[in-house]
Amino acid sequence: MSNMENNDVDYLVISYYFPPRLETSGLVVARKIMEKNLNVDVIQSAYDESSDFNEIINKHINNRFPIDIKTKPDYIPFIFKYIDLGLKAIKKNYKKVYSRSYIYSNHFLALEYKFKNPNAEWTAEFSDPLLLNLYTGAIKNYPRAILDNSDYINKLNEKIEKFNEVSDTDFKALDNPNNTFFMAEYLTFIFADKIIFTNENQREVMLSVYDNELREFVMNKSKLEAHPTIDKKFYNFKDCEIRLDNNNINIAYFGTYYYIRHFESLFYAFEALNHKYKDKIKLYFFTSRAELLKVATGSLKISNNIIIEKPLKYFEFLNATTKFDILLINDTITKGHFKVNPYLPSKYSDYIGSGSDIWGICEEDSILSKKELMYKSSMTDYQSSCDVLIDILNDYGYEDQDYYFEDNIYEKRINELNWRFGFEFDERKKYLSRYNNLKEKNMTLNGELQTLMNKNKKLKAENDVLRKKNKNLKKENETLESKYNEIVNSNSWKITEPLRKLKNSK
Template sequence: MLEKTADRLIVAFNFPPFTDGSAVTVAKRIVEADVPVDVIAADLSAVRSRDESLMDLVAPWLVEHHTVKVPVLFADERSLIPFVERGLRAVRQRRGLPYSEVYSRSMWPHSHFLAARLRSEGNAHRWIAEFSDPILWHVDGTPRPSGQISLSGANLRLLRAVGARAQDFLREHATVLAWAQFVPFLLADELVFTNDQQLQVMLADAPEWMRDDVERRATISPHPTLPPSHYAEERSPALPTSSGCFSIGYFGTFYPNRGGGEFLEAISLLPAHLRERLTLDVYTADAGRLLEVAAHLGIADNVRKQAPLPFRRFLQAAGGYDALLVNDIATSPFGVPSPFLPSKYSDYAGSPAGTMAITQPGSPLDQKPNRWRSHVGDVDGIEKMLTRAITSLN
């Protein structure tokens, strides 16, 4: 039985039951911490579908769950300011004493803005800010577009919470995404990154006078993996395959132009007697381009499109495969092998199926335990890896 009040507040713009990668990670953080929490989140009905199994996953730890209705705009004050103000109102109406801790996670940027206000105005004694990815950059190294920050009203309250030097810096970098990174850098008590290369890329965006203090408060914490019981319950067998067939599962959008094409090409290069013993099931809502490429390469019989599964059903189904495919992006323009650790690795890692990883050498994914591994751009190496995997069933 949960306590009637929670001493920890979760601020997560994207939160269950909405299907969103960051919502899943926040839910797993709550399971991992195993303490009662209150939650302030947004209504994402306009942009995300619902997955009630995600809410079932996190429900045992929820005391109060407040859903805020605001315009759903990514890096835009027209969405951010009402989320902050309505979230503050919810805390003031429902809470007497300050929370001992507030936790927030990007993406989306809204979460850090509300948490910063709560921490700076005394509604929480400690603030943990987690970053899912480098906020300012897309995976291809291009800048993420961002709306401007107006230096008036509620935003002036955040400016007053930092020193003069930091105020000048924030005025010079008055965009939503810049503030979503640098306000936590200035005010959060703990900064959580999923891998060290992500930390290094984000530190490079900060002025030198800020970096040492950020590193002092930084924690590296990869996406959590749920306990084995979440994979074992009511697990259904994999889809029917021929005896001796090596089955690979992939859950999520499959991008032939982001490294996935190399994997398909490697399948096409297998000798016919091995290729007929391989299946790739891709669970995705949109497989048009994937199936086109597979047909062009002559491997249409090897690639099967499956309907997306609810999160908890996905965990259970994953164990029916011989391998679960995960890959790094095709190139890394950041000066490090990769600042991105694919979040699905943490879900695959708890499954009895082995991970089959296509990695950038030295990337966070490359450093993880993987049963099968090859490298981005090495089609011959991927073919050899598939050969080893298929013949391992002999």
């Protein structure tokens, strides 16, 4: 509990990931609390580690209700455990409740709280589409997300039916079994009092899979709210010890590197550039996918201009953004999967508070492409990255009238990537062959082991028979010994002893 004089808090925040855990969704929630200067109670995961951010947000927190669940978040057992423990932890009726996905189990808990406290104003926020797959745009249909629970579904359908009666709506009942990704969106759209989306494209994409009645219903109670930018003072809260050469143009990227969020157009352009000041440009990548990035860039001539680092802690990251000349940000590739790009990189809200210039590598008509950025190029237009590189060099006073770009760099890069793919494939094939050989040997050894186990089982059975015979003989011997002792100690035996002696003397 924080040291606040006002203990009468009427705002409950449901955010399983929350500081001290430094996960993006929880950090966004914490920054919203700080931005709006709220005093709240928080339901969150039980997390023992400390963080600087936790100390800062703590003055806004009256009570924390830590929930300890070992099951993987958003799996069906987790959802029901979270609801059960969460409702038990809540000790009062709140006027307002807020939940945010990720994780979407936050919405399930908030939904149940709303059922128990219908007068509470529930605000639900979606960080990204839940139902639609990021990589394909198709509806997620994972087996782990299919809920087969007629009692729970029937209870929810009763709530939907009553809501329809009161609200003069005609929202459809849920089928059983059902998809929990769908349920998290659908039920929240119906029962939450307010809905928050991070941008217009996200709202359009998420609502596109629902009928007109629900779309209009959600539009009327939803608003767009971008990720908040933390106060400027926190960019100097903790110094990042990175040392940069100020004679260079230092460009940095902070975040994940993967195949739908890459920098190939930049690499093509930089590799192709022939410019006497080319080496003034240094590209820094702070990413958890360092090995993948090293493989992707290791054979390039510009590899010496690329510095790959581990991710920084949050406040060190904020401070680092103030030290670089230009910050790189790129869209997620969605063309062919979504009508419009529903994603805005979360780092954008951190970048704009740094004071550094931003270079956005954008997908056409994305939210990022519509932002005011110092430099902007297309993810699919190699020439636009060439133009930006020259603009940057010129802006920093490094002009070369004789610069040019190699014409065949694209073909070279494709050939290099194909070669690398072939090499990786051959390496995997070699290891697969070794694996199969070892697997075959293992099967042979398992067969031999089974034979020995069968022999052992047979010998054990024979041993059991002999042990049983021995046991029976032992019992028979004990019986005979008992009879012998009985005869020897009997009166008749004692009386006839003289006769036995007489007989023996003859």
